[in-house]
Amino acid sequence: MTDKVRIDTLSADSLPQSNDTYLTRQAQFESNVRSYPRKLPLAIAKALGVWITDVENNQYLDCLAGAGTLALGHNHPDVLESIQRVITSGLPLHTLDLTTPLKDAFSAYLLSLLPGQGREYCLQFTGPSGADAVEAALKLAKKVTGRSGIISFSGGYHGMTHGALSVTGNLSPKEAVSNMMPEVQFLPYPHEYRCPLGIGGEAGVKALTYYFDNLINDVESGVRKPAAVILEAVQGEGGVNPAPAEWLQRIRKVTQENGILLIIDEVQAGFARTGKLFAFEHAGIEPDIIVMSKAVGGGLPLAVLGIKKQFDVWSPGHHTGTFRGNQLAMATGLTTLKILKEEGIADQVAAKGEWLKGKLKDLQKRFPVIGHVRGLGLMIGIEIVKPNEAQDHMGCYPADGELSALLQKKCFEAGLILERGGRNGCVLRLLPSLLITREELEIFLDKFENALLSAGVKPV
Template identity: 90%
Template sequence: MMTDKVRIDSLSANSLPQSNESFLNRQAEFESNVRSYPRKLPLAIAKAQGVWITDVENKEYLDCLAGAGTLALGHNHPEVIQSIQSVITSGLPLHTLDLTTPLKDEFSAYLLSLLPGQGKEYCLQFTGPSGADAVEAALKLAKKVTGRSGVISFSGGYHGMTHGALSVTGNLSPKEAVNGMMPEVQFMPYPHQYRCPLGIGGEAGVKALTYYFENLINDVESGVRKPTAVILEAVQGEGGVNPAPAEWLQRIRKVTQEHGILLILDEVQAGFARTGKFFAFEHAGIEPDIIVMSKAVGGGLPLAVLGIKKQFDAWAPGHHTGTFRGNQLAMATGLTTLKILKEERIADKVAEQGEWLKGKLAEMQKRFPVIGHVRGLGLMIGIEIVKPHEAQDHMGCYPADGELSALLQKKCFEAGLILERGGRGGSVLRLLPSLLISNAELDVFLDKFESALLNAGVKPV
């Protein structure tokens, strides 16, 4: 064991390059062309703490990506690290398939207590380690429950890159060269605060979309067979940070219940206090039939779980499995994270900070008209970048500017700020920082973001 440690230390100290460029060149040699983040955020990370990342050249970055929302408590939270150390020294195996342990028992009870009605009507299913694995399980279960095969999903939705999950994902780019997608997936328009898909906008647009959904299900001439499930995000993440109106979500819940259609809520990115509620669907006061959970639920380590209404737990033993569904380290870090989020009332803090930050960005928007729209809930915020010198559409919206958004992401990175992009054409800059980010650190974000705008050649008015 000591020999192995010496070898690893020696490799780290003497053999590896010490510049971002060198590491990235080696990564390009080692890894598939499929890698994406290093192309937008060209760094090699040496260490991280809280909301700060330090690269191998000792430059610091304010991290407003946080593992795409996975790191709810930021990097290397001391209690999370302690929970890992406790498991390692406890004698527990690191994974247990679906065998239980005292740790899994405690994690399960605590997670259930956070679900609607304190989880009394729900049971848990541990799937594979990723959100996509959980989506696949949810789709399979819905088909098993109803005996039907069709699924309704929504434009702009993102549910993963595996076969079924990609089939219900809106983005066309990863589907281009993949034939034989899952059949009978019907996409419908999702509400959008800035770019109404029906070209109506405002409350009238929401009402029209609500009617459209209900009519599709009820109309015997719709051409769409009654689906097994409806899958959606209460706040779309990759699709450009689009919160669903409560009225629309409530009507979808009502219609699906009336027709025996399972409602699957994908809370992989928006769940666990991210939007100012523990789950994003809570803003509409609804209860899903299946809740898809990953990212923050594992406290930074791989874990994916379904919350299933007990009446729909139609599985027979062994009909859906996954080797790494018993990740004990992730249950430890997840339990620690959930307790901190709940006991320290982080959702309330996040809700307040989100409104404050949107207000500050709205003030910035007055000086920088390239900021076309600011939206989101809690610390899940989107900034849509537009072309203010071109003609507005009939709803008063300017054309999206994906090129400037990409340039701003680059200038933010150069200023020491890590942001992600999303939405149509990548025109939306997205904030997903640690939920423990301080107001002072949010001020740093605002300063760095304004500097990026200026360095990108955007002139204030």
């Protein structure tokens, strides 16, 4: 049958040369749950570095990079070579939790990157996604403490499995899903532009810091002492909101004093993305459990917990997962981690991020629909607003999710791929390869400005 095409016969010449053909077939094959093709309507033929080419030979600058998974960009030669070495080595492709020389080397190197070179930590390999690792972290915290409550934060994103969704802030995917995990208490997360307490600035951060401390220590708070607090040091899907260091430091102090485990979700922000190897390093704290996925596997599925050894109370087999022994991902992960560390990528990312934010703030002066530019390293958010409407009492304009969606569309038409997030999707998010060059960032700026003009946004 003509529909039976062997993978080794696929070439640019043998494939249909229409994005629409593939998208139509995808709609026939796949569930309504698919999301990215609705916003980014292309069929990818090949990719290299920060560039994607579709089946119609259109090129796109990719500032999504697998939602931050591809730290080194597409098809980095060293990553591809690491895959080829595994394929020719005779290793099985996955090993459950049996060890191999490759797994040993990966484990040792990953541990060496954790606080204190990992001396106080051990690793737990979970199922292959970040949500799998979050589920394991929540279960372990309950097992350690004998308590069942979890504190999470508005705007946080931790995954779509049952427990992970329960501690995720976004209400939309929770619709019609009853019996979420009980005893999850949400608290407000600091927001640089839209303070949830309506105060703003340093006063708002201090109030939120006090609020958390008081909630835990007030015997009349109505909230039982939780097993764990889970948070992102920089919220990603929630709109690229970096946590103030003072706030994180107080959370760490209060949780330690009260025997509450602190789980930091570094799935998107980890591994040099924010200009530090881990986002929590900006506050100088040490979590009890570190959730790692995305970049840790070098582009292939892998999820790992870093657990303080005194909290490793698992009994053998009490949390398992078939695909926790992905040897290819450990090879690509080890290669990626070595490049990030040995080539000082975090410092380069910090410098590029500050430069890019400065350029975006210059653009903001000419295009006031850019209400706020924020983020750390190459994890940057651009909040789109309605500058012709009234400001609130903190000087913030109303969010404009419709224009943000239009801008994403116009960016795509200009050959630029980026994502949206935040409340009502009003934040355009940048998560490019950490190896993106200054010249490629200049191309991004040109394409983004052209998208603004194409969307009918007039400069001032």
